[in-house]
Amino acid sequence: MREVAPGIHHIPIPIPYPMKYVNCYLLKGDGHALIDTGLDTPEARRALTEALAHFGLDLADLDEVLLxxxxxxxxxxxxxxxxxGARVRMLDVEYQRGHAQWTRFEAHLPQTLQAFAQHGMPEPVRAGILETMRATRRRLHPPQHPETFPDGAVLEVAGMTLQAFWTPGHADGHAxxxxxxxxxxxxxxHILERITPNISLWPHSRPNPLKDYLEALERxxxxxxxxxxxxxxxxVIPDVPRRIAEIQAHHQARLEHLKTLLARGPQTAWDLSLALFPGELTLAQRRFAWAETLAHLEYLVAVGLAARLEGRTIRYAPA
Ligand SMILES: [Zn+2]
Known part of the structure; x- marks a missing residue:
């Protein structure tokens, strides 16, 4: 737990994913606020409780959670x-779209599974992925009465003035x-080091998340x-413009690679994801690889560099 900026303390919370930790931040000023929370696992609850105890706080001392x-x-x-007892706030777009993904989880599943099938994902993979999605849902504790704020809102959080900006791409309502x-x-x-943020197109997401994302990087x-x-x-990422330039270059390279793969002839997003992300991946990672490939494909379609061939199975080809 390090003070990474005046009054802002880094709290790493363990997560059962390859990144190992999510970085949460305790804002300690006039009151106490937490930025992001971790997954609801026993390890995460313990880590958060112990981190707060280090400051002489317990869960009930958090005035606000900002997501x-x-x-x-x-x-x-x-x-x-x-x-x-904490007030929970998120961007209005994220309440309408992301939060709804969890509160209407089972209702959304049929359309999601249909999209997996249409894009060429084999049945055994779909069944396995469905189980990983249900397992994730069981580790979530959604807020019941979250409050929202709009893009550009000026927020008073733990006595600090923050301005919120909508940065879609990694999630529709990312702020x-x-x-x-x-x-x-x-x-x-929105910006990470060592890995590039996953940019995925899901059945319920905005139609061109990669375009959203590249615009939000500029913002x-x-x-x-x-x-x-x-x-x-x-x-801490000290040189933000440099990291943004690296992430932009990564996506340009991936788009070029995808164009080369498309030249082999019409293929499904699933087949292209296996070529674009070769190697051993878990089912959950395969799902992200598929959705990220789809985001890049639809970006190419939107700029006229690829064609979507509709049918019982959707295939992509050079335009
Ligand atoms: Zn994320």
Whole structure:
């Protein structure tokens, strides 16, 4: 637990994913607020409780939980902290889209499974992935009465002034929070080091998340933050423009690679994801690889560099 900016303390919470930890941040000023929460696992509950105890606090002392996005590792404990007395806030878009993914989880499943099938995912893989999704849902404790704020909102959080910015791409309603007083950006998973944030197209998501994401990177560059406090690894990225340029170059390279693969002839998003992400991946990682491939394919379709061939199975080909 390190003070990574004045009044902002890094709290790493263990998660059962390859990144090993999600970075949460305790804002200690006039009151106490937590940025993001970890998944609802016994290990995460223990780590959070022990971290707060280090400051002489317990769960009930948190006045507010501010969420960057609805992914399980950032949002999973929000309901528990709400029940202990914290106010939970998220961007209005994330309430309507991401939060609804969890509160209407079973209702959304048929359309999701249909999309998996249409895009060429084999049946045994679909069944396995469905089980991993249900297992994730069981480790979530959604907030019951979250409050929302709009893009651009100025928020008073633990006595600090933060400005919220909508940065879609990694999640439809992803938000980052800038503290104008010192240029600290609480960046969630919008910018990461060591890995690039997953950009996925899901049946219920906005139609072109990669376009959203590349535009949102430009938006953050224009904010000219002094440093970013990020959701995994880091936790501090001191040179934000340099990391943004690296992530942009990564996506351009992936688009070029995908164009080369498309030249082999019409293929499903599933087949292309196996070529774009070769090697051993868990089922959950395969699902992300498929959805990220689909995001890149639909980006190419939108700019006229690929064609979507509709049918019982959807295939992609050069335009
Ligand atoms: Zn995420």
């Amino acid at each position: 960057t996005h609805h992914h399980p590792d950032h949002y999973g404990l929000a309901g528990l902290l709400e029940a202990a 980052v929070f800038l503290r104008p007083a010192d240029g600290t950006l609480l960046a969630g998973d 953050v560059r224009a904010l000219a933050p002094e440093r970013a406090l990020v959701g995994h690894y880091g936790p």
